[in-house]
Amino acid sequence: MLVHLPSVLDHATLARLREALATAGWTDGRETVGAQGAQVKRNLQLPDASPLREALGRDVLAALARHPLYHAAALPLRVLPPRFNRYQGGGEYGFHVDGAVMALEDGRQLRSDLACTLFLSAPHEYDGGELVVSDTYGEHAVKLAAGDAVLYPAGSLHRVTAVTRGARLAAFFWIQSLVRDETRRRTLLELDTAIQRLVAGDADTTAVLQLTGVYHNLLRAWSET
Ligand SMILES: O=C(O)CCC(=O)C(=O)O
Numbered sequence: 001m002l003v004h005l006p007s008v009l010d011h012a013t014l015a016r017l018r019e020a021l022a023t024a025g026w027t028d029g030r031e032t033v034g035a036q037g038a039q040v041k042r043n044l045q046l047p048d049a050s051p052l053r054e055a056l057g058r059d060v061l062a063a064l065a066r067h068p069l070y071h072a073a074a075l076p077l078r079v080l081p082p083r084f085n086r087y088q089g090g091g092e093y094g095f096h097v098d099g100a101v102m103a104l105e106d107g108r109q110l111r112s113d114l115a116c117t118l119f120l121s122a123p124h125e126y127d128g129g130e131l132v133v134s135d136t137y138g139e140h141a142v143k144l145a146a147g148d149a150v151l152y153p154a155g156s157l158h159r160v161t162a163v164t165r166g167a168r169l170a171a172f173f174w175i176q177s178l179v180r181d182e183t184r185r186r187t188l189l190e191l192d193t194a195i196q197r198l199v200a201g202d203a204d205t206t207a208v209l210q211l212t213g214v215y216h217n218l219l220r221a222w223s224e225t
């Protein structure tokens with residue numbers, strides 16, 4: 001399931017992040033992947049130890065914390081601090097699957113259920129740079145407005161096509177969800193969305209209450225902490 005999260009960043013925050021990244025010190029993106037990833041990865045990243053990455057990563061997480069669809073779709077339990085990447089001059093990232101288990105800074109581990117890319121460049125600023133996610137329905141090319149994000153399964157084959165003009169800036173990170181199974185996560189999102197629609201309309205409040213109970217009881221049954 002791919003979920004589009006519109007307007008994660010407001011204009012002011014987006015402008016501030018872009019200004020900070022314009023003068024940042026970038027390093028080879030191959031530093032954060034294994035041998036297989038290194039064969040297909042051609043991009044730049046902010047180094048993990050960079051204080052700028054930490055500060056901007058906090059801004060990204062704070063913006064996501066205010067986004068209702070992010071919570072409804074991801075049901076986040078743990079999140080890896082965001083990284084920032086830059087593709088330019090033919091830079092690309094070939095088909096790969098993200099590592100299943102990642103180390104958090106506090107020594108705990110994170111199972112990467114979901115990956116998230118937050119676009120920081122507008123589509124007209126670069127050619128190429130589509131995030132292509134392959135699933136049982138085929139390949140989906142994603143290129144979003146600056147400030148928008150997409151959630152996709154970290155276990156899906158995905159790639160970023162070569163950026164042949166301009167530069168593509170993005171933040172990316174991984175999420176361990178309270179609900180590991182994608183079908184269950186999708187069911188909860190659909191139920192949640194339907195309930196929100198009923199609440200916004202003129203629905204029978206007793207029925208809405210009952211459905212809300214069903215939602216929470218399914219979440220209780222399916223969530224792992
Ligand atoms: O740049 C992107 O949109 C995705 C990057 C990616 O797939 C990765 O770093 O594993």
Ligand SMILES: [Fe+2]
Nearest residue numbers: 096097098158
């Ligand atoms: Fe990836």
